[in-house]
Amino acid sequence: MKKKxxxxxxxxxxxxxxTILWRIDDNRKIVFDVTFAPEQMxxxxxxxxxxxxxxxxxxxxxxxxxxxxxxxxxxxGQLSVSRVKTDRNGQASFAYFSYRASSFTPVMTNEIMxxxxxxxxxxxxxxxxxxxxxxxxxxxxxxxxxxxxxxGYISLGG
Amino acid sequence: xxKIKGKKGFASLLSLVILxxxxxxxxxxxxxxxxxxxxxxxxxxxxxxxxxxxxxPSSSPGKEVTxxxxxxxxxxxxxxxxxxNTPVPRVALDRIIxxxxxxxxxxxxxxxxxxxxxxxxxLTWMTTQIAAGEAPDIxxxxxxxxxFVEKEWLLPVxxxxxQANSFGDANTTWMDSFTNPELFKKFPNGSYYAVxxxxxxxxxxxxxxxxxxFKELNLSVPQTWQQLLDALKKAKEAGYVAAIPVVENKGPxxxxxxxxxxxxxxxxxxxxxxxxxxxxxxxMKGDEYLRAIxxxxxxxxxxxxxxxxxxxxxxxxxxxxxxxxxxxxxxxREGKVAVREGGMWELQQELSDTKRNFKWGVFPIPSVGSDSxxxxxxxxxxxxxxxxxxxxxxxxxxxxxxxKRGTTEEAVRFLQYLTTAEVNxxxxxxIPLGLPTVKGAATLxxxxxxxxxxxxxxxxxxxxxxxxxxxxARDAIGRNAAMWIQNKLADDKFFANVEKAMTExxxxxxxxxNIDTSNW
Numbered sequence: 001m002k003k004k005x006x007x008x009x010x011x012x013x014x015x016x017x018x019t020i021l022w023r024i025d026d027n028r029k030i031v032f033d034v035t036f037a038p039e040q041m042x043x044x045x046x047x048x049x050x051x052x053x054x055x056x057x058x059x060x061x062x063x064x065x066x067x068x069x070x071x072x073x074x075x076x077g078q079l080s081v082s083r084v085k086t087d088r089n090g091q092a093s094f095a096y097f098s099y100r101a102s103s104f105t106p107v108m109t110n111e112i113m114x115x116x117x118x119x120x121x122x123x124x125x126x127x128x129x130x131x132x133x134x135x136x137x138x139x140x141x142x143x144x145x146x147x148x149x150x151x152g153y154i155s156l157g158g
Numbered sequence: 159x160x161k162i163k164g165k166k167g168f169a170s171l172l173s174l175v176i177l178x179x180x181x182x183x184x185x186x187x188x189x190x191x192x193x194x195x196x197x198x199x200x201x202x203x204x205x206x207x208x209x210x211x212x213x214x215p216s217s218s219p220g221k222e223v224t225x226x227x228x229x230x231x232x233x234x235x236x237x238x239x240x241x242x243n244t245p246v247p248r249v250a251l252d253r254i255i256x257x258x259x260x261x262x263x264x265x266x267x268x269x270x271x272x273x274x275x276x277x278x279x280x281l282t283w284m285t286t287q288i289a290a291g292e293a294p295d296i297x298x299x300x301x302x303x304x305x306f307v308e309k310e311w312l313l314p315v316x317x318x319x320x321q322a323n324s325f326g327d328a329n330t331t332w333m334d335s336f337t338n339p340e341l342f343k344k345f346p347n348g349s350y351y352a353v354x355x356x357x358x359x360x361x362x363x364x365x366x367x368x369x370x371x372f373k374e375l376n377l378s379v380p381q382t383w384q385q386l387l388d389a390l391k392k393a394k395e396a397g398y399v400a401a402i403p404v405v406e407n408k409g410p411x412x413x414x415x416x417x418x419x420x421x422x423x424x425x426x427x428x429x430x431x432x433x434x435x436x437x438x439x440x441x442m443k444g445d446e447y448l449r450a451i452x453x454x455x456x457x458x459x460x461x462x463x464x465x466x467x468x469x470x471x472x473x474x475x476x477x478x479x480x481x482x483x484x485x486x487x488x489x490x491r492e493g494k495v496a497v498r499e500g501g502m503w504e505l506q507q508e509l510s511d512t513k514r515n516f517k518w519g520v521f522p523i524p525s526v527g528s529d530s531x532x533x534x535x536x537x538x539x540x541x542x543x544x545x546x547x548x549x550x551x552x553x554x555x556x557x558x559x560x561x562k563r564g565t566t567e568e569a570v571r572f573l574q575y576l577t578t579a580e581v582n583x584x585x586x587x588x589i590p591l592g593l594p595t596v597k598g599a600a601t602l603x604x605x606x607x608x609x610x611x612x613x614x615x616x617x618x619x620x621x622x623x624x625x626x627x628x629x630x631a632r633d634a635i636g637r638n639a640a641m642w643i644q645n646k647l648a649d650d651k652f653f654a655n656v657e658k659a660m661t662e663x664x665x666x667x668x669x670x671x672n673i674d675t676s677n678w
Contacts, residue, residue, distance in 0.1 A: 045602075070245075071242070071245045071246075072245075073240050080604060082509075083510045097604055098603060099602075104250070115242055126242065
């Protein structure tokens with residue numbers, strides 16, 4: 001009988017500790033600020049949108065070194081990366097590439113989710129932020145983006 | 159018995175703890191999931207006008223047909239909605255099949271899931287399926303297309319390729335609707351057995367490089383093989399790891415032998431090699447390489463072929479000690495490596511590596527030129543995606559399956575549907591792996607940086623060092639090369655072993671495919 005009570009006490013204690021950890025982790029607030037340019041993407045399969053992200057604590061201090069998972073929730077554009085890390089100013093950026101409109105890939109608002117996987121590690125529930133990129137029909141097919149930098153290096157990342 | 163009871167007890171305890179935690183926290187996935195930063199405007203996406211869909215001619219009504227297909231990398235994922243665990247679900251093939259079935263109500267297409275963890279596992283699975291009479295009608299012939307053909311598992315598609323795609327331009331043959339005919343592998347018996355679905359962006363294999371190291375040492379992006387070796391020597395002298403290779407079975411990949419380090423040295427033999435006088439790759443008979451080995455045109459006795467190996471060995475001398483047995487990738491991530499051998503299939507993974515702090519890029523494998531060898535010619539260069547001389551992924555029709563079920567025509571039609579421009583573009587571009595193979599299908603902008611680089615123009619009829627002539631030959635040459643580049647095998651012995659492996663590989667192919675050599 002005594003053993004049963006001890007076991008029950010252990011269970012309640014463990015549950016209590018885990019609940020406290022959950023609450024602490026869940027209550028950590030962070031603030032995402034997302035801007036992108038241009039403000040809409042042309043469905044021409046060539047253009048792209050540069051997305052700038054700012055991640056701060058609620059007191060306004062930047063969160064550096066946070067790893068953000070980027071997930072396209074809706075739409076047909078392509079992410080240049082699936083993960084980015086915030087710099088010392090809490091900033092990160094990535095390119096979102098356009099797609100060519102077709103019956104399989106219609107013109108539609110694309111929806112991107114940022115998931116800060118550096119927060120919520122204890123309980124596995126991350127802080128998320130969803131934003132939309134409007135997509136419009138193409139007009140004239142004349143863009144030709146280049147990935148070369150000034151020194152002739154074919155730069156892709158870093 | 160007590161032990162089992164103990165396990166049950168622990169499981170119950172754990173379940174109880176989890177239950178209590180859930181109750182106490184009052185959690186709900188959706189609440190926590192949204193966090194404290196709500197979406198700016200999460201209204202449902204507004205679909206606007208979409209282009210007119212390509213009309214698909216309906217097949218002959220009446221006969222109900224079930225097609226079974228296995229598509230390896232294109233197989234739709236179980237999760238259809240993006241999540242942290244499946245950030246990029248594959249759904250394109252589901253949509254394509256849905257669309258096809260709507261237009262062809264008598265056809266049902268089923269996706270058969272096959273093992274994808276290793277080639278061996280896939281081959282074992284396919285062997286079992288064929289033996290049991292349950293093989294899919296359309297399948298990925300793996301990267302051992304030769305083996306599939308030798309086992310007579312695949313249906314030749316030559317006659318279909320010479321006709322128009324049922325869903326495409328009636329004035330263009332199915333084969334001409336692809337970006338270039340070299341994507342089709344022609345077999346020594348003159349037949350084609352596979353249809354290309356996607357091709358590499360640039361070249362399938364490439365070099366990733368550390369731009370910070372290159373800038374620090376004032377190095378330019380190498381335009382020739384010699385410039386690559388010179389750059390690597392400087393990086394090595396500066397204390398960096400000059401280059402790390404990809405390792406296959408504790409040996410080198412030998413990738414560069416397939417083109418850049420062989421073709422510029424063998425152009426003098428082209429006429430001798432092209433014994434039928436073919437004007438294009440499509441006109442070639444398919445048995446040229448086997449004949450070239452048997453006739454001594456491709457021979458390790460020739461100085462040009464020994465030179466190819468010497469140039470490859472110079473590259474291998476840039477690799478660090480332990481390259482064959484140790485994982486060198488951490489050195490790359492730490493910024494200590496100037497160049498690493500890799501594949502374009504790793505691009506997305508590299509782009510998403512947040513652990514790395516240096517600037518990096520890719521450059522195509524530079525060709526050997528006259529600055530490397532007296533035997534080499536300088537191939538012309540052009541900007542844009544390099545023309546691929548093979549595809550990166552094929553689908554083929556499984557002969558025993560379609561013959562047993564009488565589904566040949568429907569299988570061909572579905573394969574034709576998959577290779578219309580719109581469908582091929584959608585299927586291939588769902589996840590950045592490479593380029594579509596069909597003319598008119600758009601490429602992804604993520605590959606534009608590669609399109610901006612210059613690549614050597616490989617002649618349509620060329621002679622590589624084809625160590626992949628058979629799997630046995632590749633294994634034997636790989637083992638010998640690993641020893642030779644580590645100076646554990648003398649030159650003469652190495653060349654003799656390569657010659658023997660190539661000759662045995664050719665003999666096996668001639669025998670297995672019953673090749674007529676009387677016109678050689």
